[in-house]
Amino acid sequence: MDADIAFDEHIMTPENLRWQSFLRTLKGPQGIDLHFEGFKAKWSCSHHRLRPLTRKILAQYPGIDVEATLKVFSELKGQCDCEVVFNVEDNFWKHMGGGELILKVPKEEK
Numbered sequence: 001m002d003a004d005i006a007f008d009e010h011i012m013t014p015e016n017l018r019w020q021s022f023l024r025t026l027k028g029p030q031g032i033d034l035h036f037e038g039f040k041a042k043w044s045c046s047h048h049r050l051r052p053l054t055r056k057i058l059a060q061y062p063g064i065d066v067e068a069t070l071k072v073f074s075e076l077k078g079q080c081d082c083e084v085v086f087n088v089e090d091n092f093w094k095h096m097g098g099g100e101l102i103l104k105v106p107k108e109e110k
């Protein structure tokens with residue numbers, strides 16, 4: 001996976017302006033229907049690699065390349081609809097080197 005996918009507007013990544021809207025929809029009743037029953041979170045997912053819900057929701061965003069986005073999601077451990085919700089954002093930032101800059105404290109500030 002190339003780092004420039006973060007700047008590719010045809011790929012839905014956490015850097016895309018519509019990411020929050022996409023993720024909220026995929027968590028919602030149109031998607032895996034994540035909700036609480038008492039203190040337990042419940043959701044429905046076929047755990048199928050075709051990711052039918054992700055596919056359906058991505059298709060609602062004009063200009064998004066659904067197949068290319070699903071390929072990127074696979075590389076970020078989003079192999080089924082619920083894994084897209086739980087894994088992709090975290091692994092995207094890990095892949096992009098998340099947090100490294102915080103460790104670089106200029107000498108004069110020590």
Ligand SMILES: [Zn+2]
Binds near residue numbers: 047080082083
């Ligand atoms: Zn799943």
